Amino acid sequence: MTMHYEKDADGIVTVTMDMTGPVNAMNAEFREDFGAVVDKLEAEEGLTGVVVASAKKVFFAGGDLNDLVAVTPDRLEEFMDGLVSTKGTMRRFEKLPVPTVAAINGAALGGGFELCLVCNHRIAWNHKSVQLGLPEVTLGLLPGGGGVVRLTKLLGFEKAAPYLLEGKRVAPVQALDAGMIHELVADKDNLVTKAKAWIKDNKDNPDAAVQPFDQKGYKIPGGGITSPKIVQAVTGATAMLTQKTRGLLPAPAKILDVAAQALRLDLDTALMVESRALAALTVTPEAKNMISTFFFGLNKVNGGASRPKDVPAQKTEKLGVLGAGMMGQGIAYVSAMAGIEVILKDISMEAAEKGKAYSEKLLDKRVERGRLTVEGRDEILARIKPTASDDDLAGCDLIIEAVFENIELKHKITAQLEGQLCEGGIWGSNTSTLPITQLAEGSGKPENFVGIHFFSPVDKMPLVEIIVGEKTSDVALAKAFDYTQQIKKTPIVVNDSLGFFTSRTFGTYLDEGVRLLSEGVHPVLVDNMGKGIGMPVGPLAVFDEVSMELSRKAQETWKEMGVVDKWGDGTIMRQVIDTMVVEHGRGGRHHGGGFYEYREDGSKAIWPPLFDLYYKSDVCLPESDIKDRLLFRQVIEALKCRETGVLRSDEDGNIGSIMGIGAPVWTGGLIQFVETYGYERFVARCRALEAAYGERFATPQIALDRAAEHAQQAA
Structure with a gap:
């Protein structure tokens, strides 16, 4: 049994999930063990409440995407049977005659948050590692464990729609404000204690053990499908969705349809509609493509599949950026945001300071929106030193040249400034087309020369294309790869060619x-x-x-x-x-x-x-x-x-x-x-x-x- 079952003297059972593997997931093991737990809870004498907790750092990781990718049209009935069975077990848990609480100690996304939704009360650790939401739409799917139906019924159509149609992931504070959870704790060790306290406080409240939508006279917040306001909202959402997806993504349309159905149907019927919609999506090429790339592919890329395995971690401490134009100023900004000291050099102090002003403008916007303190802004800006002096580059462990796409100019700058690198320092050229091998001909150490292609605008674009020249060493590649992840970008690695990939x-x-x-x-x-x-x-x-x-x-x-x-x-x-x-x-x-x-x-x-x-x-x-x-x-x-x-x-x-x-x-x-x-x-x-x-x-x-x-x- 991968779910530890412990009943205390007050009759409260704590179910602690600790499934095989690194995370708890909604797979065959979960279905079997959770079913056994529900059987036991239904038969338990003197039961006063249930707390669902996790022994893992992640509360619950959601559905097993390997299972979903493997679904084919000839296995659709089998998949549907499993889905209906799992949701049936979750519904049985939801209808236990005692209060239930989710003690959320880590990320609860997709199926993980759906498990939280079947609990009467949700308490989360207020920590940056905790993310909550239903991101299935980003993989071409929909939340098929009751997420669409329950969130719509709990929050109402207008408030639930962004989390369902955009796959928004939110921090605990935002989740509390949205009504997705009920309480926060500052110390995760107090989660179960707090959960039990809520159960004890509500032992005489019969409604505490009944979901809002199961209570007599319940009305969906904001109005049901007969409300003119909601009819208008659904119609407007349909038009906006068509404009945004151009009819190329079936998942958002299915989600919208299920949410609209949840406004008029009882919970159990709506859950069946949701199951059928998920089953239909699992066999679409769009879902297969998006799961393959945005989950398996992205994990492989970010996991370092293209990084040399035998090279130790290469942390960038002092970065030189040559050219304070559109690309250079963006590189300086994202690097300073990541805690890196940046020397931003241009041909004049005026040009360099103008480049730094770009970062100040972006940071001021963050302060205005409450996403950064004034002190935090000043600390980040202090990391960027504008200069027109070559000597300020002395000791840089990485220099990125971001000047105009002219090979003679790039050769000249490389020869002039390469000597400012520290011992073993790496030279990176931000170029979108010019072959790195030919650019490296201007270097005295071509083995330390690598292409680092940023995309504009640098602060928004998530990708960096790293280009390996004929003489680029594994250390230089590792340095560029690690720097890219240090500034929170996704690196792909390609071999040299005009225009690269x-x-x-x-x-x-x-x-x-x-x-x-x-x-x-x-x-x-x-x-x-x-x-x-x-x-x-x-x-x-x-x-x-x-x-x-x-x-x-x-x-x-x-x-x-x-x-x-x-x-x-x-x-x-x-x-x-x-x-x-x-x-x-x-x-x-x-x-x-x-x-x-x-x-x-x-x-x-x-x-x-x-x-x-x-x-x-x-x-x-x-x-x-x-x-x-x-x-x-x-x-x-x-x-x-x-x-x-x-x-x-x-x-x-x-x-x-x-x-x-x-x-x-x-x-x-x-x-x-x-x-x-x-x-x-x-x-x-x-x-x-x-x-x-x-x-x-x-x-x-x-x-x-x-x-x-x-x-x-x-x-």
Whole structure:
């Protein structure tokens, strides 16, 4: 038995969960042992109350995702039976004739919080390690252990919706304010004592043992489904959801439907509706993709799968940041936030101080919102030293160069300042495209040279792409990896190539958008189809943001390096850039406008001459082809990166494409997408696109090989 059962002299039973493995989880072991506990509680004489506690650091980790991933259509009935059985046991516990209390000593997310919800009273340790919530939607699922129904009935639709539809995780104080829990304790050792005290205090209160929604005359807070206000709220939520997900994510829509049903149905019927909805979601490709990447893949990446195993931890103490522009100032901010001393250097003190002012502005906002004290702000700012002096960099154990994408400039700076590093110090280049091996040619110690590619804006983007050059040592890689985690970012590791993985793959999205435009497709349709596959922004709009002028200069740099056509024919791209930038002065949003013109009120519209330049009213491509062209170009490039060793793992590719370039969430990443789309089907679609639109859609050999493997396994 993995649940310790102890009854005290007052008739209160404490059930302490201590399941096999590192965490308590809702798996077969839980179902068996919790069922036995409920049997015993129902038969217990002199029972006055029950406390549910945990012997683990995490109170309860939720459902076993290995079980969920393994569900296939032919096993759906078996899964449904298990789900109904588990919820039946939880309902029996909920209807015990004595008060029950959850003593929450650690994180209780998903199924863990659903277990708390079946208790009459919830007390949590007020500590940063404790998180509460129902994040299943972020994995393409819904809370299927009663979470949707119970939270809706307890809080009301409007208050419950954000926690269900957005998967919000909250600290104990926020959970208390929201009504998700009832009490806090400062010392976790007092949890069970406090829980027992509540039971004793309520021994004469018959309602203490009955859930609010099981009490006679109970009304849902805020109103039920017949309330005009709630009808309007549900209708509004439906419209907002459609706009946000574009119909590509089934889980939020299912959650909304179950929550609406919970407003009109009794608890037990609503729980059955919820079970059916979860069962339907488990077999969707979206859920398979999202679980694979956002749970298993992300855990593998953050767990250091790509980090050299035999290199000790490399903590960054003093960081030099060269260039106080948009990227450099962001790097300085996130590093100072992580407690690192930062030397922010630019060519003038004025420029360096302007870079530091960026951090001050962000920190002031945190103070205004009550997320940081004035003293805390001042302490963080004190870690950033703006300077124009080379000598201030002396003793840095890591220097990150973040200057303009020009190889000669980067070589010059490396040669000039590399000597300021401490013994064994590492030099990192923040570049989005330039090969690290060639950049390292300007270094006296290329083994200590590594690429560290940040994404803009640095303070918001969660990913860092670490690039390993031909001579980059394991120590340099480990240093970059550990620094990335030190500043609370997710690191992926790739091998050297022009554009690496993220820029190279993202470039195909821009290129295909430009090709569609040049073929005569309406520019609004091009961008709408980009958003239609789940990209955050259409290819033309995002090209304006990243700047066609910068792309033109980058291509000039590549040409000087002799690698302009190394990973694809960009002829049409160059032609369009020359037409827009050179002939018409349309370099992008920050250069006065590009494909779009930008108005003072913040709105934008297609630049009218664009229609004369490219639009052909007689061109009518199938929308399915436009969507697949925009998606498959990226998928094919990602597979090529994996095939040629630029990507070291599928997981790095999937996490990198989602967190770095905004690949559609429903795909689970550009490589994971093919797993559920089907390799044989993918090969067939590539061949059709290649026949219709050109060899850039030719199937990568790795996809052909995997298709053959899948066919062999099926046979």
